[in-house]
Every structure is written in structure tokens, then in C-alpha cells.
Amino acid sequence: MNAAALPKRTTAGSQAGGFCGHCGEPDDGGTGPASCIHRRCGELMALEPPRYCPSCRRRMKVQVTPLGWSAECSRHGVLVP
Amino acid sequence: MTIQANAPTSENTSKNTGDANTTEARYEILDTARRQVLEDGIGLTQEQLVEVLRLPDEALPAALQLAHEVRLKHCGEDVEVEGIISIKTGGCPEDCHFCSQSGLFDSPVRGVWLDIPELVNAAKETAATGATEFCIVAAVRGPDIKLMNQIKFAIDRINEAVDINIACSLGMLTQRQVDQLAEWGVHRYNHNLETARSYFPEVVTTHSYEERLETCNMVKAAGMELCCGALIGMGETLEQRAELAAQLAALEPHEVPLNFLNPRPGTPLENQGIMDGRDALRAIAAFRLAMPRTVLRYAGGRELTLGDLGTREGLLGGINAVIVGNYLTTLGRPATADLNLLVELNMPIKELQKTL
Ligand code: SF4
Ligand SMILES: [Zn+2]
Ligand SMILES: [Zn+2]
Numbered sequence: 215m216n217a218a219a220l221p222k223r224t225t226a227g228s229q230a231g232g233f234c235g236h237c238g239e240p241d242d243g244g245t246g247p248a249s250c251i252h253r254r255c256g257e258l259m260a261l262e263p264p265r266y267c268p269s270c271r272r273r274m275k276v277q278v279t280p281l282g283w284s285a286e287c288s289r290h291g292v293l294v295p
Numbered sequence: 296m297t298i299q300a301n302a303p304t305s306e307n308t309s310k311n312t313g314d315a316n317t318t319e320a321r322y323e324i325l326d327t328a329r330r331q332v333l334e335d336g337i338g339l340t341q342e343q344l345v346e347v348l349r350l351p352d353e354a355l356p357a358a359l360q361l362a363h364e365v366r367l368k369h370c371g372e373d374v375e376v377e378g379i380i381s382i383k384t385g386g387c388p389e390d391c392h393f394c395s396q397s398g399l400f401d402s403p404v405r406g407v408w409l410d411i412p413e414l415v416n417a418a419k420e421t422a423a424t425g426a427t428e429f430c431i432v433a434a435v436r437g438p439d440i441k442l443m444n445q446i447k448f449a450i451d452r453i454n455e456a457v458d459i460n461i462a463c464s465l466g467m468l469t470q471r472q473v474d475q476l477a478e479w480g481v482h483r484y485n486h487n488l489e490t491a492r493s494y495f496p497e498v499v500t501t502h503s504y505e506e507r508l509e510t511c512n513m514v515k516a517a518g519m520e521l522c523c524g525a526l527i528g529m530g531e532t533l534e535q536r537a538e539l540a541a542q543l544a545a546l547e548p549h550e551v552p553l554n555f556l557n558p559r560p561g562t563p564l565e566n567q568g569i570m571d572g573r574d575a576l577r578a579i580a581a582f583r584l585a586m587p588r589t590v591l592r593y594a595g596g597r598e599l600t601l602g603d604l605g606t607r608e609g610l611l612g613g614i615n616a617v618i619v620g621n622y623l624t625t626l627g628r629p630a631t632a633d634l635n636l637l638v639e640l641n642m643p644i645k646e647l648q649k650t651l
Contacts, residue, residue, distance in 0.1 A: 237560070238403070260626075261557075261598055261599065261625055261626050261627075262624070262625045262626055263626065265403035265404065265405075266403065273403055273405050274405065275405050275407040276384075276404070276405065276407065276624070277381075277384070277407055277409055277413070278380075278381065278384075278621045278622065278623060278624055278625070278626065279380055279413070279416075279417040279420070279620075279621065280378035280379065280380060280417055280420060280421045280424075280426075280619060280620035280621055280630070281378075281417075281420045281421070281424075281620050281621070281630060282420075282621075283621065283626065
């Protein structure tokens with residue numbers, strides 16, 4: 215799949231009702247009890263890009279560069295910081 | 296006056312008397328290091344390094360101060376800034392137990408290749424931070440023809456686009472590959488020892504320490520600068536940490552990147568805790584006292600192990616180079632945070648000296 219053809223999305227606002235980008239488990243985006251188990255995941259994500267698509271929990275293709283990163287889900291497009 | 300290592304002098308340790316200057320304890324190993332390393336430029340031996348790594352917390356500021364003086368005298372005040380990038384991520388056939396890029400573990404890191412335009416763009420962005428080094432890394436046992444061709448192409452495109460020294464880290468090399476990289480103008484090659492010889496079999500089983508040393512020696516013999524690093528906090532003993540520093544010193548690498556374990560999900564070391572920040576600082580001082588003239592670089596894991604305060608202490612404790620921005624699969628602190636810190640500490644960024 216050509217990443218350029220997919221829409222670019224940012225992580226902001228993409229979590230609710232989906233999956234944790236760090237561990238891939240269901241995440242209610244901070245609105246219910248599931249968010250508690252991901253507090254540590256959230257802290258860790260300050261120092262690492264998401265690995266799981268927040269929409270479908272597929273493992274994403276992640277590219278880290280010195281000043282940025284991008285994470286591509288084959289279904290849901292490219293996430294950028 | 297001095298007495299035994301680890302034992303402060305009795306006359307000066309009373310907590311209630313006098314000002315801080317007169318209560319400062321003295322440690323024999325630091326006095327020895329002042330003469331041997333600072334004045335004579337001779338690194339500490341393995342046994343001496345164990346003493347440094349065992350210094351109590353009260354002695355840490357003095358150890359860091361001495362390491363800083365050694366760095367200033369033998370390396371100068373410049374700090375070398377580097378950016379690193381992964382051209383081929385994940386799917387490595389090796390089993391380094393700390394690594395999220397091994398294909399043998401159930402890690403969330405997926406295999407991916409970076410395309411050359413993105414690589415060139417990253418080189419430009421890196422150079423714009425003032426960095427003089429750009430290191431291209433691949434998660435492989437050693438390069439195949441496809442990777443070598445990609446590297447040659449990447450080097451040419453980067454050289455057309457931007458002025459920056461190019462380094463590579465592509466695993467174990469054959470003599471022919473060493474010669475090719477040298478011919479293409481790769482000025483530095485990274486190949487880490489990672490850990491002490493005596494601990495290596497606990498951490499890697501798919502290749503040997505000797506194979507690592509072979510690549511390191513070929514790189515040096517070909518006239519490339521050798522960058523050979525350490526990863527500490529993997530459960531090695533202090534003696535093994537000293538052993539590693541001594542084994543690195545014996546190789547006389549141009550640069551030593553110092554990594555602190557960042558335990559990665561899915562790897563055999565995922566439950567190893569993050570090492571204590573003071574132990575990390577003791578290690579920084581010890582590595583500098585083992586290798587007075589080497590470029591000693593902050594590499595991965597410092598954000599977790601040392602935090603902002605520790606980062607600063609290390610830069611005033613023997614470190615004279617940084618990886619700026621992100622790492623290969625994890626993120627660093629913002630490049631501006633490090634660059635601003637260098638300005639604040641009055642440490643100039645080393646300028647580009649291209650040897651063509
Ligand atoms: S050789 Fe390098 S990329 Fe491969 S598992 Fe070891 S550290 Fe990771
Ligand atoms: Zn999570
Ligand atoms: Zn998806």
C-alpha cells in the first residue's frame with residue numbers, strides 16, 4: 215500500500231473508543247475504567263511512537279527520524295506527531 | 296591527605312562542623328586518577344575502575360568533576376552532535392536480548408525500510424541542528440548486496456544534498472565490505488561491544504564476542520574511525536561494567552556511545568528495571584577515566600535513566616557528545632532541549648571537519 219495515498223492523521227483525538235497505541239489493548243480514551251490500565255502506556259508514549267493503530271489495533275509500520283516519526287496502518291493511513 | 300577508597304577521612308566528615316569546603320571527603324582512587332588520568336593521560340585499569348564504580352554517593356560529585364576536567368584537558372570543550380536513523384528496521388535474525396528489532400522476539404516493532412528521499416531529508420534536518428555526524432543504521436547480522444547497494448546510493452544522494460559526515464552501523468562486515476565502505480567515504484563505523492566479554496553469552500547467543508571484535512579491528516585497520524559502544528544496566532555486575540570499560544579502552548575506539556537499557560516490550564530483558572541514575576553517573580565518570588581521549592557520547596536510554604538533571608550532570612561529568620533528537624525505534628528529548636543546554640553550559644558544538 216502506498217502511504218502517500220493514505221490520509222495523514224495526528225494522534226490528537228484519535229484514541230477514544232479505540233485501542234492503546236502502546237500495548238494494543240482496548241482503550242476508552244480516558245472516559246471510563248479501561249483508561250486506568252493505560253496510564254503507564256501514556257507516560258511511556260512520551261518517549262516512543264505508537265505501535266498499534268488506535269482504530270483497529272493492527273501493528274503499524276513505524277519510521278522514526280531524528281526530528282520526527284510516522285506510523286502507518288495499512289487500513290487507516292499514516293499517523294504523525 | 297588521602298586514605299583508603301570508599302572511606303572518607305575521619306577528620307573531615309563531621310556533619311556539624313564548618314562549611315562545605317572543609318567537609319569534603321577525599322578518596323584515594325580519585326587522587327590516583329587525578330595524577331594518572333588527568334595529568335599523565337593514562338586511563339584507569341579494570342581494577343581501578345571497579346573502585347570508581349563502587350564510590351559512595353557522597354563521592355559522586357568529585358568523581359564527575361574530575362571526569363569533566365579530564366575531558367576538558369584531553370578532548371577540549373567542544374561537544375559532537377550526531378543524528379541517527381534506521382534505514383532498515385526490525386526483522387533482524389540475531390537475538391540480542393535487549394533489542395526490539397530482533398525478529399526472534401514477539402516485539403511490536405514491524406519490519407520497515409526507509410526510502411532514500413526520506414533519508415536525505417532526515418540528513419538535512421539533522422545538519423540543520425548543527426550536527427556534524429549522520430549515522431545510517433540497519434537491523435541486520437551483516438549487510439547483503441541489496442543493503443550495500445542501498446547504502447552506496449544513500450551516501451551519494453546525501454553528499455549531493457548536504458554537508459555532513461556519514462557514519463554507518465550495518466552489523467558484522469566482511470573485509471570486502473569494510474573496504475567498500477571506506478572507499479565510499481564512510482568516515483566512521485559503529486559496531487558495539489554492548490557488554491563485557493564475560494557477560495556477552497547471557498545477552499547474545501547468535502554470534503560471539505570474537506566476531507564483534509573482528510569487525511571492529513577490520514574497521515580500524517581500514518582507516519575508518521571506530522565507534523564502539525556499551526549498553527549498561529542489563530544485569531551485569533559492577534565488575535563486569537569495569538571489564539567492559541577496560542575492554543573498550545583496549546580497542547582504542549574513536550568514539551564510545553554509552554547506552555542505558557530501556558527495557559523493551561517482548562524482549563527477554565523487558566522486566567529488567569531501569570538502572571539507578573547515580574550508578575549511571577558513576578559509569579559515565581568511570582568510562583571517561585578509562586578513556587581520557589575518546590569521544591564519549593550520550594546514546595539511548597538517558598532520558599529514562601538520568602532525566603533532565605542527570606543529563607546535565609553527565610555533560611559536566613565526562614560526556615562530550617550527544618545523539619540529538621530521536622533514536623532508532625524510540626524517541627529522545629526534543630533536539631532543542633539538548634542544544635539549549637549546550638548553550639547554557641557554554642559548550643560549543645564541534646564544527647564540521649570533512650576529510651575528503
Ligand atoms: S544485531 Fe543489532 S538489530 Fe539485530 S538483534 Fe542485535 S542489536 Fe538488534
Ligand atoms: Zn496500553
Ligand atoms: Zn488501523
